[in-house]
Amino acid sequence: MKGVVFTEFLELVENEFGLEIVQKIIDECELETDGVYSSVGTYSHKDMFKMVGKLSEIKDIPVPTLLNIYGEYFFKTLSRDYPKFMEQDNLFSFLESIERYIHPEVLKLYPEAELPGFESEIKSKNEMILEYSSSRKMADLAVGLIKGAARYFNEEVEIEKVAETNEGEKVGLKILLI
Amino acid sequence: MDIELYKKALDREKRARKEAESLLEKKSLELYNTNKQLQEVITNTNLFPEENPNAVMRFSAHGRVLMYSNKHADAIIKFLNRPLSKKLKVYFTSELGYSFEKGVKHQFDMQIGKNTIRFDVVPFQPFDYINVYTADITDIKATEVSLQKLTESLKEAQQVSENFNKKLEIEVTERTKELSASEMKLKKSLLKEKELGELKTSFVSTASHQFRTPLAAIQSNSELLQIIAESLHEETSKRFCKITTRITSEIGKMTELMDDVLILGKLTAGKVDLKQQDINLVDFCIELAKDFNEIQSDGRIMEIVTNGKQYDVKLDPKLLTHSLSNLFSNAFKYSVGKNNPELIISFQSKEFVLTVKDYGIGIPKDELTKLFQPFFRANNVTEIKGTGLGLSIAKEYFEINKGAITAKSILGEGSSFEIKFTRQK
Numbered sequence: 020m021k022g023v024v025f026t027e028f029l030e031l032v033e034n035e036f037g038l039e040i041v042q043k044i045i046d047e048c049e050l051e052t053d054g055v056y057s058s059v060g061t062y063s064h065k066d067m068f069k070m071v072g073k074l075s076e077i078k079d080i081p082v083p084t085l086l087n088i089y090g091e092y093f094f095k096t097l098s099r100d101y102p103k104f105m106e107q108d109n110l111f112s113f114l115e116s117i118e119r120y121i122h123p124e125v126l127k128l129y130p131e132a133e134l135p136g137f138e139s140e141i142k143s144k145n146e147m148i149l150e151y152s153s154s155r156k157m158a159d160l161a162v163g164l165i166k167g168a169a170r171y172f173n174e175e176v177e178i179e180k181v182a183e184t185n186e187g188e189k190v191g192l193k194i195l196l197i
Numbered sequence: 198m199d200i201e202l203y204k205k206a207l208d209r210e211k212r213a214r215k216e217a218e219s220l221l222e223k224k225s226l227e228l229y230n231t232n233k234q235l236q237e238v239i240t241n242t243n244l245f246p247e248e249n250p251n252a253v254m255r256f257s258a259h260g261r262v263l264m265y266s267n268k269h270a271d272a273i274i275k276f277l278n279r280p281l282s283k284k285l286k287v288y289f290t291s292e293l294g295y296s297f298e299k300g301v302k303h304q305f306d307m308q309i310g311k312n313t314i315r316f317d318v319v320p321f322q323p324f325d326y327i328n329v330y331t332a333d334i335t336d337i338k339a340t341e342v343s344l345q346k347l348t349e350s351l352k353e354a355q356q357v358s359e360n361f362n363k364k365l366e367i368e369v370t371e372r373t374k375e376l377s378a379s380e381m382k383l384k385k386s387l388l389k390e391k392e393l394g395e396l397k398t399s400f401v402s403t404a405s406h407q408f409r410t411p412l413a414a415i416q417s418n419s420e421l422l423q424i425i426a427e428s429l430h431e432e433t434s435k436r437f438c439k440i441t442t443r444i445t446s447e448i449g450k451m452t453e454l455m456d457d458v459l460i461l462g463k464l465t466a467g468k469v470d471l472k473q474q475d476i477n478l479v480d481f482c483i484e485l486a487k488d489f490n491e492i493q494s495d496g497r498i499m500e501i502v503t504n505g506k507q508y509d510v511k512l513d514p515k516l517l518t519h520s521l522s523n524l525f526s527n528a529f530k531y532s533v534g535k536n537n538p539e540l541i542i543s544f545q546s547k548e549f550v551l552t553v554k555d556y557g558i559g560i561p562k563d564e565l566t567k568l569f570q571p572f573f574r575a576n577n578v579t580e581i582k583g584t585g586l587g588l589s590i591a592k593e594y595f596e597i598n599k600g601a602i603t604a605k606s607i608l609g610e611g612s613s614f615e616i617k618f619t620r621q622k
Contacts, residue, residue: 026213038202055209057217 020067020155021132022060027096028067028089029056032074044073061131064155083159090163091170098171110172110196111147114165115139135161145196148181156187165194252314254329260293264326273331276309289316296320297327306334313338394466401462405455412448412455419444450582457586461571464593471597473511478549479503482540485518489525499525500537505544511621512598520594523587524553524614530581532557532611548620554613560606568604577608 033041045054048069056062071089075082098105104121107113117137125132135153142148149165151158162178169176175197182191246253252270256263266274277286285307296303296318303318317330419441426437463469479501486499528538538555560568564575569592572585595602595616606612 038206042202042205055212055216057213057220059217059220 020062020064021058021129022056022062023058023096023100024067024093025056025062025070026058027093028070029054031089031092036074036078040074040077043077044070048073086157086159087163087166090160090165091167092163093160094164094167094171097164098167105171110169110174110176111141113168113172114147114149114194115141137161147194149192149194150182151190151192152188154188158183158187158190158192161190162192165192251333252331254331256293256327256329258325258327259297260290260327270331273309273314292316293318293327293329297322306338311335398462398466398468401459405459408451408455412451416445416448419448450584454584454586457584457590461586461590461593464590464597469516469593469597472513472515473598474514475509476512476514476517477507478510478512478542478551479507481514481517482521482542482551485521485525486540489522489529493529495533497529497537499528500539501542502539503542503544505549507544508549508620510549510618512618516594516598520591520598521551521553523591527587528553528555528557530583531555531578535611546620549618551616551618552613554611556611559608559610560604560612561608562606565604565606569602 029041032044041054048066050066050069051063052066071082071085074080075085104116104124105113107116114137118139122134122137125134133153133155135151135155135157138150138152140148151161158180162180165178166176177195177197179193179195180190181193183189246265246267249267250269252273253267254263254270254274255265263274276282277289289307292303292305297320300320300322302320304315305318306313306315308314312333312335315332315334317332319328319330320326321328422437423441426434426441429437482501486501490498525538525540532538532555536556538553538557541550541552541554543550543552558577560575561577564573567573568575569588571589573589574583574585592602598618599621600616600618602614602616604612604614
């Protein structure tokens with residue numbers, strides 16, 4: 020997993036809950052790099068799970084909720100750092116472009132990157148189905164990112180999980196524009 | 198407490214920064230190496246068209262601007278840019294434009310100075326340029342032209358040959374017709390000849406028989422006169438005798454002549470058969486010579502000489518007698534008062550030769566060829582008796598016996614008659 024995911028997470032935790040919580044998380048999770056993350060580096064996604072899990076434990080917030088929040092926040096970072104990927108007309112066309120354009124471009128820069136699959140199908144002007152697939156099973160983060168994207172495009176959405184296989188390896192998401 | 202936290206956070210930042218820096222260095226090195234490789238590839242790639250022995254060029258879309266050309270293309274570019282080549286340049290550009298618009302490869306030939314160049318135009322639409330590859334086909338063109346000329350010559354030659362053949366066929370057909378006609382004519386002539394021959398033979402035979410009857414009558418009457426004359430006065434009797442003797446002699450001549458004519462007629466009509474036997478030629482000739490030797494009043498004889506190993510020969514004895522007799526008779530007749538005539542019998546491996554030689558009056562040179570013609574007598578024998586048929590009959594007899602006779606002579610010195618026979622095994 021790209022370092023930026025870790026650095027942004029810790030920044031969010033620092034901003035929302037303060038440095039002590041950050042330190043506590045680092046101290047109490049056995050992290051491979053002892054909490055040292057560079058945004059251009061690559062680290063084990065297991066460490067990410069550990070940190071999210073620890074935060075959930077400390078703050079008594081369910082993990083999915085944490086991931087949702089983080090996803091929304093993380094989208095802002097991404098949209099800021101990669102303006103070229105934001106040249107779409109609306110949310111749906113943007114979501115479509117993830118699988119078709121964005122991820123292939125990412126792979127050009129970072130050939131070793133492991134990216135989730137986002138197969139999309141636009142059902143109507145207001146409805147779209149997006150199928151998330153990844154061995155890391157972080158569909159909740161995806162939901163957060165989608166929410167973030169909606170906000171960027173000034174849209175309001177309702178996201179519903181309509182299918183799930185292999186404990187979250189494949190998740191079907193129904194996105195409704197409201 | 199706070200300070201500790203910040204210290205730790207700072208420390209983490211530092212370490213993260215260092216990590217980022219080393220990653221950056223790594224990436225820079227990678228980039229540098231990749232760049233280097235790329236440069237090499239570019240250089241090599243650039244060299245590639247330069248190494249092409251033919252001209253290659255790259256033009257912008259529609260062939261408007263020359264983007265690249267290798268050194269071999271310089272000559273072509275120069276040529277196309279001459280003021281004289283304006284039309285050619287327009288044509289060239291239009292060919293490129295056509296290829297680009299249609300998005301298809303296109304080929305055309307053009308004369309650049311003394312050479313014929315083949316242009317292969319390959320458009321690359323996604324990249325908006327046109328590649329032009331060339332080949333010098335001057336030699337190929339020359340060969341093409343020669344080939345065409347050759348083909349034309351060949352066609353012409355074929356035509357001539359065909360015409361000639363047709364003519365030949367016509368000629369052959371005509372000739373065949375002619376030949377058939379000639380054949381027909383010949384057959385007819387032959388038939389006629391045969392008819393004439395037979396007519397002649399029957400005529401000759403009839404005539405001579407008819408002549409004999411009155412001759413016989415004359416002879417017997419002459420003999421009667423002879424008898425009556427014996428009872429007359431001696432003077433008158435002598436005179437009568439002279440006359441009757443002359444009559445008898447003339448009748449004799451006539452009879453001889455008619456016999457000869459009859460024989461010749463039979464011979465020329467092919468009515469004399471060959472009956473060959475094995476003969477001892479030397480004995481045969483000796484016997485024949487004896488008959489002649491006995492009747493020579495001056496005592497001359499036919500001298501016989503033989504040479505070569507003797508063998509028996511196959512000849513018709515009757516015909517041989519007739520023909521040799523004629524020669525012997527002539528030999529004695531035309532050499533009165535001269536040396537003995539000679540008969541030379543020569544036996545050789547494949548032929549045997551009889552030569553009758555005399556040392557008499559000889560035969561004039563220009564008359565040798567006519568000697569064997571019927572009724573022919575040389576101009577120097579008017580004093581000597583003869584029918585003029587003897588040699589022609591002898592020649593026929595010899596030829597039936599499969600011999601060939603030739604005559605040689607020197608006027609005033611003598612003559613020799615040579616008969617060659619092929620030895621029959």
